[in-house]
Amino acid sequence: MAIQLLAKPLVEKTKKQLEAKCKVLKEKDIIPKMQVIYIGDNKASRLYTRKKKKFCENFGAIVDIIHLPSETTEKEFLETINNINLDKTTHGCFIQLPVPTQLEHLDIGELISPQKDVDGFHAENLRHLMRNSNEELYFVPCTPGGIMALLSHYQIPVEGKNVVIVGRSMIVGKPLSLLMTNHNATVTVCHSKTNNLREITRSADIIVSAVGKPRYLDASYINNEKDQVVIDVGINHDQDGILCGDINFNEVEPLVYAITPVPGGVGPLTVLYLAQNLLQAAEKNI
Numbered sequence: 001m002a003i004q005l006l007a008k009p010l011v012e013k014t015k016k017q018l019e020a021k022c023k024v025l026k027e028k029d030i031i032p033k034m035q036v037i038y039i040g041d042n043k044a045s046r047l048y049t050r051k052k053k054k055f056c057e058n059f060g061a062i063v064d065i066i067h068l069p070s071e072t073t074e075k076e077f078l079e080t081i082n083n084i085n086l087d088k089t090t091h092g093c094f095i096q097l098p099v100p101t102q103l104e105h106l107d108i109g110e111l112i113s114p115q116k117d118v119d120g121f122h123a124e125n126l127r128h129l130m131r132n133s134n135e136e137l138y139f140v141p142c143t144p145g146g147i148m149a150l151l152s153h154y155q156i157p158v159e160g161k162n163v164v165i166v167g168r169s170m171i172v173g174k175p176l177s178l179l180m181t182n183h184n185a186t187v188t189v190c191h192s193k194t195n196n197l198r199e200i201t202r203s204a205d206i207i208v209s210a211v212g213k214p215r216y217l218d219a220s221y222i223n224n225e226k227d228q229v230v231i232d233v234g235i236n237h238d239q240d241g242i243l244c245g246d247i248n249f250n251e252v253e254p255l256v257y258a259i260t261p262v263p264g265g266v267g268p269l270t271v272l273y274l275a276q277n278l279l280q281a282a283e284k285n286i
Contacts, residue, residue, distance in 0.1 A: 146269025
């Protein structure tokens with residue numbers, strides 16, 4: 001039976017550290033503050049922003065949710081972001097995706113000041129990631145950062161390992177490949193055009209799936225003669241409406257050394273790392 005890489009122990013441990021850091025900041029009259037922008041009436045966006053707000057406020061930060069109507073114009077949207085960029089009491093900001101059609105042409109990652117870009121998607125932060133700068137100098141993208149923290153917590157080494165990432169998005173696949181490389185892994189990034197995907201994943205020490213397809217990777221992608229670690233980033237619903245990941249958990253779990261479940265695996269770590277980035281941003285004001 002595989003080790004289940006649960007987020008909860010890491011979240012509980014890190015939350016105490018966040019509370020302690022927040023207390024120190026407040027003693028210096030600095031209250032970590034984040035503003036969250038979401039537009040329209042997307043139910044998932046509403047729930048996700050509220051989850052982030054609740055988590056951060058539980059350790060002492062302030063989180064304001066700015067809910068804009070779906071018909072918000074580009075001018076109104078940019079003015080809202082500019083006001084946040086100029087607000088010295090706000091340390092972090094992120095824009096909850098998706099955005100309405102009339103705003104899709106905008107480079108969302110470039111709109112927020114890099115000093116407040118707690119999502120880690122501004123070009124300046126990504127440039128630091130590419131250069132393998134000290135991680136205290138920039139904001140690591142949240143989901144990749146959470147994955148690395150999870151592996152570290154469970155004492156699963158990355159250095160010298162063969163890592164296969166299935167998915168090349170700017171949110172997970174590409175930044176995670178850089179982060180893994182910075183930690184001395186040998187990384188292969190796969191995608192929908194990759195030939196012989198099963199052969200590639202079967203050669204891996206660590207498999208990360210971020211394809212967004214329910215139970216896409218089954219037992220045929222696994223090599224049960226290796227102690228493989230499987231990280232499932234997917235948050236999907238199958239045809240019966242059941243929440244599931246990219247991995248066919250029931251098939252894969254008996255064949256691997258360790259695996260993240262869905263729910264309870266990577267998901268909570270994205271919020272955790274966002275909170276860490278917020279405190280990092282606030283600490284720069286000391």
